[in-house]
Amino acid sequence: MPFDLDDTLSDDALMVLYANGDAEAARELTHRHLGTVVAFARRLISNVADAEDIAQEAMVRLWKIAPHWRQGEAKVTTWLYRVTRNLCIDKLRQKSFADIDEIAEPADEAPSVQAKLEHSQRVSALDTALAELPERQRMAVVLRHIEGLSNPEISEIMEISVEAVESLTARGKRMLKTALESRKKELGWT
Amino acid sequence: MSERDTDIEMLFDAARAEKQLTSTTLFDRVVNDAETIQTQFLRQADDGPASTASRTPVWKFLGGWVTAISFATCTAAGVYLGYVAPDYLSLFSPTASSMTDLVLQDFATMTEGL
Numbered sequence: 001m002p003f004d005l006d007d008t009l010s011d012d013a014l015m016v017l018y019a020n021g022d023a024e025a026a027r028e029l030t031h032r033h034l035g036t037v038v039a040f041a042r043r044l045i046s047n048v049a050d051a052e053d054i055a056q057e058a059m060v061r062l063w064k065i066a067p068h069w070r071q072g073e074a075k076v077t078t079w080l081y082r083v084t085r086n087l088c089i090d091k092l093r094q095k096s097f098a099d100i101d102e103i104a105e106p107a108d109e110a111p112s113v114q115a116k117l118e119h120s121q122r123v124s125a126l127d128t129a130l131a132e133l134p135e136r137q138r139m140a141v142v143l144r145h146i147e148g149l150s151n152p153e154i155s156e157i158m159e160i161s162v163e164a165v166e167s168l169t170a171r172g173k174r175m176l177k178t179a180l181e182s183r184k185k186e187l188g189w190t
Numbered sequence: 191m192s193e194r195d196t197d198i199e200m201l202f203d204a205a206r207a208e209k210q211l212t213s214t215t216l217f218d219r220v221v222n223d224a225e226t227i228q229t230q231f232l233r234q235a236d237d238g239p240a241s242t243a244s245r246t247p248v249w250k251f252l253g254g255w256v257t258a259i260s261f262a263t264c265t266a267a268g269v270y271l272g273y274v275a276p277d278y279l280s281l282f283s284p285t286a287s288s289m290t291d292l293v294l295q296d297f298a299t300m301t302e303g304l
Contacts, residue, residue, distance in 0.1 A: 018224070018228065021228065021232050023224070023228065026221060026224030026225065027221055027224075029224075030217060030220045030221055030224065034212045034216070034217060034220055035212050038212055038216070043205075052212075052213070052216050055212075056216065056219055056220055056223065059223065059224070060220075060223050060227065063223060063227040063228065064227055064231075066228075066231075067231050067235075119204055119207075119208075122200070123201070123204050123205050123208050125201070126201040126204070126205050127205075145202040146206055148206065173198065176198060177195075177198055180197075180201070
């Protein structure tokens with residue numbers, strides 16, 4: 001998707017441009033972050049439609065805060081992860097009495113091409129196992145091992161200590177391994 | 191790193207490699223939101239605080255209805271008391287001369303034996 005703006009501009013600079021009336025800045029920020037926000041939300045709540053609604057709401061909050069954005073105080077990505085996390089928690093609490101099958105089975109959006117089937121099965125198995133983790137462990141594992149954030153960044157997003165992040169990711173990973181053991185044949189594990 | 195750790199890292203790699211493709215519809219919804227919100231706050235900025243103040247009645251700055259009702263009640267009470275002038279009010283408002291007389295009498299009594 002072509003944009004007129006220089007893609008080397010920082011997120012902070014884009015926020016300032018947007019706040020000053022540059023519409024292209026919003027397109028560039030959306031291009032940079034929407035996919036990440038949707039992916040993160042989908043892994044936390046296992047529902048594509050809800051994840052998209054949450055991503056849209058998180059972006060709305062970003063636009064609203066733009067005129068008051070303080071450069072250098074927080075990274076746009078960290079801010080978005082935190083807002084998305086909070087929106088997901090709200091959604092999960094609303095759905096706490098929902099059918100467990102709906103939560104446990106993420107939508108299979110695998111492409112029909114045979115060559116991609118195995119890859120898709122692995123991701124699907126991981127998503128299913130992630131959905132079985134307690135909420136905080138799931139968030140920590142997704143942020144650490146899939147989104148690739150550092151422990152201090154995760155501690156900022158989850159508003160907990162770095163030690164608590166380390167504990168959550170370690171326990172989460174152990175639980176994931178246990179959960180995936182039952183699907184080792186499907187995953188090609190020996 | 192154990193064999194199972196390696197296996198799970200492969201799953202994480204697979205998940206990282208799978209880019210979440212956002213639908214064009216969602217992208218457009220988000221950009222439309224951005225434009226709407228941008229228009230709103232730019233319009234507010236153009237209006238400025240002076241315009242906001244001009245839209246607010248002066249009496250609201252002075253306390254609004256609460257102040258107006260209190261003021262009206264006090265005015266009515268003042269007019270009524272001024273018109274009726276009940277006798278008992280004089281007990282609370284001795285004239286300056288009678289007060290002076292009372293103080294001088296007390297002083298004279300106290301200093302009588304000196």
